[in-house]
Amino acid sequence: QVQLVESGGGLVQAGGSLRLSCAASGRTFSSYAMGWFRQAPGKEREFVAAISRSGSSTYYADSVKGRFTISRDNAKNTVYQHMHSMKPEDTAVYYCAASEVSSWLLRSQEYYRSWGQGTQVTVSS
Numbered sequence: 001q002v003q004l005v006e007s008g009g010g011l012v013q014a015g016g017s018l019r020l021s022c023a024a025s026g027r028t029f030s031s032y033a034m035g036w037f038r039q040a041p042g043k044e045r046e047f048v049a050a051i052s053r054s055g056s057s058t059y060y061a062d063s064v065k066g067r068f069t070i071s072r073d074n075a076k077n078t079v080y081q082h083m084h085s086m087k088p089e090d091t092a093v094y095y096c097a098a099s100e101v102s103s104w105l106l107r108s109q110e111y112y113r114s115w116g117q118g119t120q121v122t123v124s125s
Contacts, residue, residue, distance in 0.1 A: 001114045002026045002098045009094060009119030012086055016123070020081040022096030022116055029077040030054075032114075033099045035106055036070060036081045038092035038121075045095070049081060050106035059106055064090075086123045093118040 003025040012018050022034070035050035049070040050059045058070050067086070072079040079096060097112035105111050 002029060002032060004096050004098060004114055004116035006094065006096050006116040006119040009121045011122045011124065014086060014088055014123055014125050016086055017082070017084045018086065018121060020083070020094055020096075020119060020121070022079045022081075024077045024079070024098065026077075030074040031100075033102055033106055034070075034072060034079040035097050035099060035109075035112060036079075036094060037097060037109055037112075038090075038094045039118075040089075040092040043092075045109060047107045047109065048094070050099075051079065052102055052106075057103075059104070061107075083121075088123045088125045090123050091121060093120050 006022045008020040033052050036048040037045050039045040051070045055072045067084050069082040095118045096116045098114040099112045101111045
């Protein structure tokens with residue numbers, strides 16, 4: 001399994017931007033598709049975005065499409081999530097995760113084997 005560590009969370013005003021990073025250990029990072037999920041207080045964890053092994057395909061939840069961008073740098077073993085035009089409802093703990101599947105299956109957290117510890121993102125109104 002791959003070890004994942006998120007960073008970049010914090011407090012931002014509505015309309016602002018943040019960039020999350022997820023650093024992976026090991027030499028096989030490029031063999032994993034990667035995803036971002038989030039969990040708000042009192043709610044279930046939900047899919048946010050995912051990216052294929054090569055980075056050629058990306059998937060987004062409707063709630064973040066057009067505002068969030070997922071990317072990866074396989075040379076740096078890192079996946080990113082750029083978040084723009086943020087809203088108070090984006091407040092959550094954000095988790096990155098690694099998966100061995102591809103395509104639309106990446107929207108489902110049951111297909112992810114490794115998870116980071118999460119990073120808190122708070123958007124103030």
